[in-house]
Amino acid sequence: xxxxxxxxxxxxxxxxxxxxxxxxxxxxxxxxxxxxxxxxxxxxxxxxxxxxxxxxxxxxxxxxxxxxxxxxxxxxxxxxxxxxxxxxxxxxxxxxxxxxxxxxxxxxxxxxxxxxxxxxxxxxxxxxxxxxxxxxxxxxxxxxxxxxxxxxxxxxxxxxxxxxxxxxxxxxxxxxxxxxxxxxxxxxxxxxxxxxxxxxxxxxxxxxxxxxxxxxxxxxxxxxxxxxxxxxxxxxxxxxxxxxxxxxxxxxxxxxx
Amino acid sequence: xxxxxxxxxxxxxxxxxxxxxxxxxxxxxxxxxxxxxxxxxxxxxxxxxxxxxxxxxxxxxxxxxxxxxxxxxxxxxxxxxxxxxxxxxxxxxxxxxxxxxxxxxxxxxxxxxxxxxxxxxxxxxxxxxxxxxxxxxxxxxxxxxxxxxxxxxxxxxxxxxxxxxxxxxxxxxxxxxxxxxxxxxxxxxxxxxxxxxxxxxxxxxxxxxxxxxxxxxxxxxxxxxxxxxxxxxxxxxxxxxxxxxxxxxxxxxxxxxxxxxxxxxxxxxxxxxxxxxxxxxxxxxxxxxxxxxxxxxxxxxxxxxxxxxxxxxxxxxxxxxxxxxxxxxxxxxxxxxxxxxxxxxxxxxxxxxxxxxxxxxxxxxxxxxxxxxxxxxxxxxxxxxxxxxxxxxxxxxxxxxxxxxxxxxxxxxxxxxxxxxxxxxxxxxxxx
Numbered sequence: 001x002x003x004x005x006x007x008x009x010x011x012x013x014x015x016x017x018x019x020x021x022x023x024x025x026x027x028x029x030x031x032x033x034x035x036x037x038x039x040x041x042x043x044x045x046x047x048x049x050x051x052x053x054x055x056x057x058x059x060x061x062x063x064x065x066x067x068x069x070x071x072x073x074x075x076x077x078x079x080x081x082x083x084x085x086x087x088x089x090x091x092x093x094x095x096x097x098x099x100x101x102x103x104x105x106x107x108x109x110x111x112x113x114x115x116x117x118x119x120x121x122x123x124x125x126x127x128x129x130x131x132x133x134x135x136x137x138x139x140x141x142x143x144x145x146x147x148x149x150x151x152x153x154x155x156x157x158x159x160x161x162x163x164x165x166x167x168x169x170x171x172x173x174x175x176x177x178x179x180x181x182x183x184x185x186x187x188x189x190x191x192x193x194x195x196x197x198x199x200x201x202x203x204x205x206x207x208x209x210x211x212x213x214x215x216x217x218x219x220x221x222x223x224x225x226x227x228x229x230x231x232x233x234x235x236x237x238x239x240x241x242x243x244x245x246x247x248x249x250x251x252x253x254x255x256x257x
Numbered sequence: 258x259x260x261x262x263x264x265x266x267x268x269x270x271x272x273x274x275x276x277x278x279x280x281x282x283x284x285x286x287x288x289x290x291x292x293x294x295x296x297x298x299x300x301x302x303x304x305x306x307x308x309x310x311x312x313x314x315x316x317x318x319x320x321x322x323x324x325x326x327x328x329x330x331x332x333x334x335x336x337x338x339x340x341x342x343x344x345x346x347x348x349x350x351x352x353x354x355x356x357x358x359x360x361x362x363x364x365x366x367x368x369x370x371x372x373x374x375x376x377x378x379x380x381x382x383x384x385x386x387x388x389x390x391x392x393x394x395x396x397x398x399x400x401x402x403x404x405x406x407x408x409x410x411x412x413x414x415x416x417x418x419x420x421x422x423x424x425x426x427x428x429x430x431x432x433x434x435x436x437x438x439x440x441x442x443x444x445x446x447x448x449x450x451x452x453x454x455x456x457x458x459x460x461x462x463x464x465x466x467x468x469x470x471x472x473x474x475x476x477x478x479x480x481x482x483x484x485x486x487x488x489x490x491x492x493x494x495x496x497x498x499x500x501x502x503x504x505x506x507x508x509x510x511x512x513x514x515x516x517x518x519x520x521x522x523x524x525x526x527x528x529x530x531x532x533x534x535x536x537x538x539x540x541x542x543x544x545x546x547x548x549x550x551x552x553x554x555x556x557x558x559x560x561x562x563x564x565x566x567x568x569x570x571x572x573x574x575x576x577x578x579x580x581x582x583x584x585x586x587x588x589x590x591x592x593x594x595x596x597x598x599x600x601x602x603x604x605x606x607x608x609x610x611x612x613x614x615x616x617x618x619x620x621x622x623x624x625x626x627x628x629x630x631x632x633x634x635x636x637x638x639x640x641x642x643x644x645x646x647x648x649x650x651x652x653x654x655x656x657x658x659x660x661x662x663x664x665x666x667x668x669x670x671x672x673x674x675x676x677x678x679x680x681x682x683x684x685x686x687x688x689x
Binding site: 077 | 634635640641642645
């Protein structure tokens with residue numbers, strides 16, 4: 001059997017001092033798209049935070065392997081250079097740092113780490129133009145400060161643009177669909193679909209099934225109170241859409257926090 | 258605190274053979290003021306945050322500029338930033354013709370004028386900085402033997418900046434007293450860059466004085482770039498007089514020096530005069546950087562806008578005091594002042610004190626100061642994309658400084674400044 005791209009083994013994790021994840025097991029192979037669904041407070045964003053190494057989130061037991069390597073031993077920037085990309089739910093605004101300067105720095109940091117030649121300003125511009133057209137993002141947003149004054153939709157498009165440029169092995173989308181209009185949603189979905197390939201994996205975290213109409217998952221997991229309580233194919237997502245999450249909580253016998 | 262060490266040097270100083278007679282009187286009078294006042298102490302309000310006893314207790318020596326020195330040449334070449342209208346180099350306070358390129362009649366030195374037979378006392382020399390109030394300025398005048406002299410004639414626009422470079426010859430405990438005289442005549446436009454660099458890693462003391470006259474309708478950008486790399490004491494007094502409908506923009510960039518004290522005084526003497534004072538101070542280790550600014554609105558419809566930004570790493574200490582004086586008949590004055598600070602080091606400290614003295618009733622005055630730290634969320638966002646922590650901190654520091662750098666009028670100079678700031682931020686990141 002091939003080494004999974006991502007493997008979580010009995011992961012327990014805290015947000016600050018509060019235990020949130022209570023034994024998560026998940027195996028994702030290259031070429032697969034997994035959807036992680038669940039009600040508010042179930043631990044979806046904590047799982048995302050733990051994967052990208054956000055400070056103030058800590059794994060208290062269990063392990064996370066990325067291509068068989070201990071992910072938790074790696075600093076956030078090394079995880080990124082190894083090929084993990086997180087599309088954030090709330091991308092931050094960074095006044096004074098131009099988007100294009102930031103992205104070229106990031107791309108070259110990743111390329112250096114992976115033993116590839118760096119991209120010069122000229123080639124980068126051409127590459128950017130191509131990807132920006134793909135997410136239908138106006139070119140002037142590249143010269144502006146990172147996310148400063150961007151609308152919610154523009155911020156999410158910028159996340160997808162970054163993902164297209166950085167070409168990760170594993171993309172984690174943390175509720176990228178939340179608060180998006182139909183147009184932006186379509187752009188995000190198209191961006192994600194264009195990256196689908198046999199050597200790449202994706203974990204799409206979402207509260208709603210509607211994104212999964214356009215990004216068809218291979219596997220759907222349901223997270224409830226810090227554990228994956230069900231996994232199945234995409235019909236599970238449709239079932240959730242129909243029934244809501246209420247039955248889950250009854251089944252788990254625990255009220256969400 | 259003794260001024261004795263300087264008396265010996267004062268008596269030993271041999272002026273230029275072609276120097277005019279008035280120079281001796283001016284110097285003697287200034288030295289008397291210096292001796293009478295002595296070095297300032299922290300008991301004086303203006304020196305409350307900065308202790309200059311280390312300067313007072315050191316016996317400094319004037320370099321003699323004995324011919325060519327490789328490290329001086331290297332330092333001068335290292336300061337170059339692109340095309341200039343003129344480049345004037347002063348070594349140990351004296352004009353170095355071999356390293357310079359003058360623009361006759363416009364950018365030259367006093368010694369060159371004297372050699373050419375012009376021995377009158379030039380415009381603002383000794384008129385704008387009061388030696389009785391500023392002992393360091395008095396000390397500078399006492400050792401005056403040359404000066405950079407900029408005269409931008411009426412209606413002339415200089416497209417490229419005039420670059421002045423000041424450096425001391427290598428040696429133990431060197432002192433130099435750079436002097437800068439700028440006259441921007443009516444409706445002229447120019448940029449002058451005063452650049453202070455080091456040629457050696459030894460302790461030195463740079464004591465500079467700048468006097469600036471901006472004539473009616475003229476527009477002058479003056480950049481003060483302190484980028485000494487050695488353990489330098491740097492004291493600078495700048496005084497300017499801005500006439501009707503004229504504009505002066507100062508850009509004070511403190512990018513090096515153990516102990517830096519800048520006094521900047523701008524008088525808006527006629528209607529519609531405008532002054533913009535930008536500053537950036539970037540402290541590392543145990544450096545102390547003290548900026549005092551004073552703008553006097555003496556006539557109606559004057560505008561002043563002041564933005565000083567501080568980045569303090571390690572255990573460095575920044576001081577900003579901004580005084581705004583609005584005279585009784587300076588109605589319709591618009592005076593703004595801002596002093597945001599970014600603390601990078603756990604032991605870093607900043608004192609920020611605005612002082613408003615408003616004696617007119619129809620004016621707009623505002624001031625604000627902030628002290629913050631780097632946004633951890635922003636650092637994490639950059640890291641999550643593969644950018645290393647130090648690099649992320651540097652990017653955010655650059656972003657904080659960008660507003661000041663972007664206002665500097667020459668692209669070549671902006672690039673050079675950005676490189677300097679980046680280099681300093683990298684080293685501070687590792688230190689803190």
